[in-house]
Amino acid sequence: MYSSGFLKMDDASFEKLSSFITRQYGIKLPAAKKSMLESRLNKKVLSLGFDSYQPFLAYIFGKEGRVKELPNVVDLITTNKTDFFREPGHFEYLTQNFLPGYKTNNRHRPLKVWSAACSTGEEPYTILMVLEEFRKANLPFCYSITASDISTRTLQAAYQGIYSYDRISMLPDHLKRSYFLKSKDPANSCVRIKPEYRKKISYKRVNLVYDLDMPVSMSFDLIFCRNVLIYFDKSTQEKVINRLARYLRPGGLLFLGHSESTLGMTVPFKQVSPTIYRNTYE
Numbered sequence: 397m398y399s400s401g402f403l404k405m406d407d408a409s410f411e412k413l414s415s416f417i418t419r420q421y422g423i424k425l426p427a428a429k430k431s432m433l434e435s436r437l438n439k440k441v442l443s444l445g446f447d448s449y450q451p452f453l454a455y456i457f458g459k460e461g462r463v464k465e466l467p468n469v470v471d472l473i474t475t476n477k478t479d480f481f482r483e484p485g486h487f488e489y490l491t492q493n494f495l496p497g498y499k500t501n502n503r504h505r506p507l508k509v510w511s512a513a514c515s516t517g518e519e520p521y522t523i524l525m526v527l528e529e530f531r532k533a534n535l536p537f538c539y540s541i542t543a544s545d546i547s548t549r550t551l552q553a554a555y556q557g558i559y560s561y562d563r564i565s566m567l568p569d570h571l572k573r574s575y576f577l578k579s580k581d582p583a584n585s586c587v588r589i590k591p592e593y594r595k596k597i598s599y600k601r602v603n604l605v606y607d608l609d610m611p612v613s614m615s616f617d618l619i620f621c622r623n624v625l626i627y628f629d630k631s632t633q634e635k636v637i638n639r640l641a642r643y644l645r646p647g648g649l650l651f652l653g654h655s656e657s658t659l660g661m662t663v664p665f666k667q668v669s670p671t672i673y674r675n676t677y678e
């Protein structure tokens with residue numbers, strides 16, 4: 397049954413898989429994405445011993461495959477591109493506009509932050525560095541960071557906190573020294589987030605389209621939901637943003653990605669800066 401080479405996806409299989417992914421995870425997969433799906437799934441289909449997509453889909457939607465392989469398929473389908481200090485204006489806004497006021501008014505209450513599509517961890521660790529640096533330069537305050545994603549592979553990578561050196565080469569030396577450990581093996585060019593910082597972030601698998609079942613007491617001061625809504629259609633984006641509003645304290649801030657906005661949506665947010673929104677939900 398095992399064959400090598402490239403498998404073409406038949407139209408019925410594409411329709412079945414793409415409608416499932418859109419329904420379940422919000423991710424749009426128009427016909428133009430078929431070749432992208434084929435190239436991402438080809439190796440997986442062959443490695444499981446299938447020579448076409450129909451038996452592969454029957455397997456991943458069946459009792460055993462749903463548990464064993466569907467999460468891996470989701471890992472392959474999601475796009476996980478990210479960077480440390482991606483869209484740096486957001487972090488400048490935190491340091492210059494948000495944290496000075498927060499520190500004065502709320503020093504005795506921990507600041508709660510959620511990185512809601514955290515991918516491999518660069519975003520929550522960037523938030524951590526910004527908060528730690530602000531704490532060092534000013535009065536200390538407590539904070540907690542929750543990081544979530546739909547992809548289990550990226551969550552594991554984030555939890556491990558291991559990155560190739562080129563991922564951090566552009567960071568200033570003082571950040572590299574303060575937050576990263578080098579390998580003792582000179583042949584290994586990877587760095588790892590220091591354990592005292594790794595353990596400050598808690599991870600959860602959250603599907604933004606369905607699983608917003610965290611207790612409302614987890615009301616956050618800041619939610620970063622960046623570069624994920626672009627994969628959803630407009631009405632799913634609007635639903636997700638409205639649900640996120642319930643997890644933000646009144647006045648809390650929502651950060652979206654550079655090509656995302658609430659334009660044309662009925663959502664309880666007021667824009668305070670490009671792609672930064674204040675929650676007006678009471």
Ligand SMILES: C[S@@+](CC[C@H](N)C(=O)[O-])C[C@H]1O[C@@H](n2cnc3c(N)ncnc32)[C@H](O)[C@@H]1O
Pocket residue numbers: 421422423474475476477478479482512513514515516519544545546547550602603604605621622623624627653
């Ligand atoms: C391009 S990355 C963005 C990472 C980071 N927020 C950034 O801006 O650099 C998009 C992430 O959204 C996640 N994702 C896609 N659909 C999701 C869903 N329905 N619920 C939660 N996360 C999802 C993907 O797994 C991926 O890691």
